[in-house]
Amino acid sequence: MGNEHLKGILLWISLSVFVFSSCVTESGRAQETIPPVEEVTISMLESLLDDGKPERVLTLLSLMEAGGGAALSDDDRVHLRERALQMMKAGFSEAIEEKEFGKARELFVSLTTLGVELPEWSRGRLFFEEAEVLREEHCWVPALMMLYRAVEEGYSPPREALEPYISQAKKWKYSYWLSKVSPDGGESLSPSSDLLTRYVGGVVTIWVDRGISIRQGVGVPDRAIGSGFFIDDRGHLLTNYHVIHSEVDPSYEGYSRVFVRLPSRPEEKIPAKVLAYDTVFDLALLKTEVDVPVVLPLSLREGFSPGEKLFAVGSPGGLQSTLTSGIISALHRPFLELGDVLQVDVPVNPGNSGGPLLDERGEVVGVIFAGVEDFEGINFAIPGYWFPLIIPRLYGGGRVMYPWLGLSLYEGESGIEVVEVIPGGPLDGFPLSPGDVITSIDGRRVHTLREAQRVLLDLGPGTLVSLDYLHEDKPGRIITALGERPERVAEWILNRAPRPVVFSVLFGMRVEKVGGGLPWEENYRVVRVYPGSIADEASISVNDPFTLKKWVVNREDEYLAVQLYIKKRTSGFLDAYLQLAASFSLSNIL
Numbered sequence: 001m002g003n004e005h006l007k008g009i010l011l012w013i014s015l016s017v018f019v020f021s022s023c024v025t026e027s028g029r030a031q032e033t034i035p036p037v038e039e040v041t042i043s044m045l046e047s048l049l050d051d052g053k054p055e056r057v058l059t060l061l062s063l064m065e066a067g068g069g070a071a072l073s074d075d076d077r078v079h080l081r082e083r084a085l086q087m088m089k090a091g092f093s094e095a096i097e098e099k100e101f102g103k104a105r106e107l108f109v110s111l112t113t114l115g116v117e118l119p120e121w122s123r124g125r126l127f128f129e130e131a132e133v134l135r136e137e138h139c140w141v142p143a144l145m146m147l148y149r150a151v152e153e154g155y156s157p158p159r160e161a162l163e164p165y166i167s168q169a170k171k172w173k174y175s176y177w178l179s180k181v182s183p184d185g186g187e188s189l190s191p192s193s194d195l196l197t198r199y200v201g202g203v204v205t206i207w208v209d210r211g212i213s214i215r216q217g218v219g220v221p222d223r224a225i226g227s228g229f230f231i232d233d234r235g236h237l238l239t240n241y242h243v244i245h246s247e248v249d250p251s252y253e254g255y256s257r258v259f260v261r262l263p264s265r266p267e268e269k270i271p272a273k274v275l276a277y278d279t280v281f282d283l284a285l286l287k288t289e290v291d292v293p294v295v296l297p298l299s300l301r302e303g304f305s306p307g308e309k310l311f312a313v314g315s316p317g318g319l320q321s322t323l324t325s326g327i328i329s330a331l332h333r334p335f336l337e338l339g340d341v342l343q344v345d346v347p348v349n350p351g352n353s354g355g356p357l358l359d360e361r362g363e364v365v366g367v368i369f370a371g372v373e374d375f376e377g378i379n380f381a382i383p384g385y386w387f388p389l390i391i392p393r394l395y396g397g398g399r400v401m402y403p404w405l406g407l408s409l410y411e412g413e414s415g416i417e418v419v420e421v422i423p424g425g426p427l428d429g430f431p432l433s434p435g436d437v438i439t440s441i442d443g444r445r446v447h448t449l450r451e452a453q454r455v456l457l458d459l460g461p462g463t464l465v466s467l468d469y470l471h472e473d474k475p476g477r478i479i480t481a482l483g484e485r486p487e488r489v490a491e492w493i494l495n496r497a498p499r500p501v502v503f504s505v506l507f508g509m510r511v512e513k514v515g516g517g518l519p520w521e522e523n524y525r526v527v528r529v530y531p532g533s534i535a536d537e538a539s540i541s542v543n544d545p546f547t548l549k550k551w552v553v554n555r556e557d558e559y560l561a562v563q564l565y566i567k568k569r570t571s572g573f574l575d576a577y578l579q580l581a582a583s584f585s586l587s588n589i590l
Contacts, residue, residue, distance in 0.1 A: 040064065042072055045080050054084035054091075055110060055464050055481040059426075062479040066431050085116065092118070101130035102460075109442065110464035113479060124155025131165070134392075140168050141232050141298070142392040144177060148300060149388055151181050159183065173297045176363060180300075195362040196311060200323055202230045202294035203355060204260040205315040206239050206286070207269060210246055211255035227314035227355030228260065229364070230292045231391075237272070237286040238391075239354030240369050244284050247274045248399070260288050263321045278390060278400040279487055280338050281382055282369050284354075285394040296356055299363035302385040304328055304342065312346040312368055314355030324348070329378075334587040335370070337489065338402060338453050339386050342366055345377040357381045389457045403461045403482035404489075405441075407432075407590045408505040410530050411449045415439065418469075419530070419588070420504045423496045426483040433471060434510065440468040452590055456482075490584035494553060494560065500524070505589075506560055506582035508533020509540055522548040534582055541569040549577070558584035 040060055048057050061081055064072065072080075088111055095104035105126040108118060131146035147165050150157065166182050179185050210222035226243030230236070237260065246256040259269035272288040308328045316322050326346030333341045344357065348371050357366035366381030393400045406425015410417045416438045421427050438446060442465045446452040459465060461484040468477050486492040493505055499522070503511045510528040517523045526544045529535045546566035553560055561581040567573040 040072075042076050042080070049080070049083055049087065052087070054087040055462055057081075057084045058114065058464060058479065059481045063429055066476075066478060085111070085114065089116070096121075099129070099133050101126050101133060105130070106460045106463045109459060110481075113442070113464045113466050122153065122155060124150045124153030127153060128155055128157050128161075132161075134395075135164060138234075139395060140172075141236070142395040144169060144174065145300075145388040145392050148177060148181060152388075172295050173362070174299075175297070175361060176299045176301045196323065196358060198294060199296050199356075199358065199362050200313050200321050201263050202292070202296045203313040203321065204228050204230075204237065204262055205318065205320050205351075206237075206243050206272075206354060207259045207261060208244055208246060209255075209257045209259065222254075225315060225318050225351045226353040227351065227368070228286060229296045229313070229354075229356045230294065231296060231298060233292045233295055235288045235290055235292060236275075236395075237288065238367060238394075239284050239286060240367070241277045241279055241282045241284045242369075243354050244274050244277070244286070248277050248284075258286065260286070260290075261320065262290065262293065264293060266320055276394040276397050276400065278394060280400070280402055280485075281336060281386060281390055283367065283382065283390060283394065285391075296358075297363045298387055298391075299359065299365045299384045300387055301365065302383075304331055304365070304383075306330060309360055310344060310346055310365065311358045311360075312344075312348055312352060312355055313358065314348065314352035314368065316349035316351040318351055322352075326377075332450065333380065334449075335380060335585075336382075337585060337587055337589065338457060340383070340450060341369070341380045342383050344379050344381055346379060347377075348379045386457075399487075401461055402485040403456055403459050403463065404485035405456070405467070405480070405590050406483060407438075408586075409438070409449055409452070409588050409590055410508075411588075412531070415447050416449055416452055419508075419510075420497075420501050422493060422505075422589070423498075423501065424492070426480050427467075427478070430478050430480065431471075431476070432469065432478070434504070436476075437470045438467065439470060439475075441465060449588065449590070456590060461485075488584065489589050490558070490560075490586055491555070499548070499551070502560070505586070507535045507562075507580060509535035514545065517547060524548065534580055538578060538580060539568060539570045540566070540578075544568050546578075560584070 045057050045060060057080055061077055088107055092104055092107040092111060095107060105123060108121060108123065108126060111118060127146050127150035131143045131150060134143035134146060144165060169177050206226040206228045208224035210224065212219045213222040224243055226239055228237040228239035231238050244258050246252045247258050258272050258274060260272045261269060270288050270290055272286045275285045275287050277284040306328050309325065310328060311323060311325045313323050324347040326344055328342055329345050330343040333343050335341050348368050352368050355368045356364040357368055359365045365384045368381050371379040406422040406427050408419040408422060410419050414437055418432055418434055418436045420434060421432050438452065440446060441452055441455045442459065444455050446455060459482060461482050463482050464479060465482060466477055466479050468475065493502060500511050500513065503509055508530040509526050511524040512527055514523050514525050524546055526540055526542055529540055529542060544566055546564040548562065549565050550563035559581050564578045566578050567575055
């Protein structure tokens with residue numbers, strides 16, 4: 001289906017061992033590297049405060065407390081901390097006054113992380129106030145999502161304040177939303193073929209015209225076809241990023257225009273505009289000026305079961321309004337860099353990308369985004385339970401930005417274990433070591449990588465968070481400002497990290513450099529292999545020595561390939577050449 005995210009799946013299947021052959025706005029935060037703590041001076045910190053960066057100062061003060069090394073007196077630290085806190089409190093009050101509740105929520109998290117009490121406010125109330133602003137602007141979809149988040153956080157809005165939301169949710173048949181938010185519960189919708197047929201009218205063909213491409217000396221039309229569906233009555237459509245990427249990808253230099261075709265007007269190409277896109281979850285928000293035939297209701301539920309019947313609507317091969325059915329095959333597949341996906345056997349083909357996945361009540365429980373061409377019945381959808389975290393960001397416009405800590409992690413029996421601290425990331429310089437176990441983030445207990453990702457996705461770049469961990473069974477705590485997640489994490493690592501770190505992160509084996517051999521050779525010894533990793537699948541063991549012979553970075557197909565001359569214990573330490581490849585799509589980076 002032409003999906004970039006699927007490269008990681010296919011590379012894992014076929015290249016792990018191979019023979020070499022040839023209405024929230026864009027934050028725009030720059031990635032800032034933490035200086036060595038011994039280089040930090042009081043004038044540097046004062047300058048950061050003058051530049052309006054109190055969270056940066058508090059991160060550096062936390063680093064000093066964790067590792068020492070900076071020549072600052074206790075009085076200086078107290079003074080700087082108090083000044084930074086006052087700036088953040090003032091920023092919070094200003095954000096409340098200006099009704100910038102997204103910004104206020106980030107500052108609320110930062111201040112409460114530092115122990116500051118804001119008794120009149122809570123996360124839930126801030127979500128509700130943001131919903132109210134969106135409601136007043138008639139941005140109903142993000143407003144409904146924000147109200148849902150408020151209730152999730154334990155906030156109980158007054159009944160009269162709920163009424164307009166409940167009315168809108170009933171109009172669009174958001175039955176799951178109503179069951180969680182409305183005091184009276186939602187109306188129970190029975191499975192109905194008539195309802196499914198009606199919603200087919202709200203699914204469009206996305207048509208991207210890329211002009212003419214030259215193939216073997218002949219000019220041929222360059223077209224991309226996908227699907228999309230209306231999520232409100234103002235002409236907003238949801239589809240996949242990879243369908244429309246030529247519209248927004250700065251590296252694309254050719255002609256590109258996006259159109260939609262309605263089921264009721266199949267011969268007419270209607271211009272559309274890309275308002276926002278999310279490269280992590282492979283989603284995009286489009287807008288077109290038409291009378292919306294029908295709005296598809298979004299479901300936010302998580303309670304799926306393998307075997308549950310589902311329906312896909314789209315334009316496979318350009319055949320508009322095609323309805324197919326199947327079941328959920330598996331849950332929580334980690335095929336995205338953040339979050340997870342549903343595996344389904346619903347028949348989908350090129351052209352289905354971006355189309356809705358419906359349950360028997362007609363609610364959108366996911367967005368089709370990928371299929372494995374060589375494996376029939378293995379297809380994937382982005383689940384609707386991620387919508388409350390994604391859709392409000394999309395309505396903000398531009399590229400969706402996510403935070404990161406700059407950690408490579410392994411999920412084992414003891415919990416989430418640190419594999420590497422990424423050089424240049426937000427935690428570079430902090431006293432975290434491989435083998436440390438992360439126990440909580442932002443005060444929320446985490447035991448799995450999915451739980452940790454969910455906590456992080458709730459926050460924004462620049463927010464101060466606490467991170468609790470165990471080092472040799474001794475508890476520790478760090479406070480740091482979240483960074484802005486690089487658009488291409490693997491390339492970030494390859495451009496900054498030494499090769500032993502890359503071996504850990506991409507191939508799942510910790511190595512140490514050893515002497516011996518020829519002066520120009522790179523010789524290593526394996527000191528740990530993580531279960532389920534590429535190294536583990538290749539039967540590499542602890543203490544296996546190897547020489548790195550080739551190191552090939554393929555940026556076009558997004559993988560790193562290496563050739564090792566290795567003596568594997570499992571092969572009786574016989575010399576052999578081994579080729580490995582790792583996809584750039586990494587799901588273990590937080």
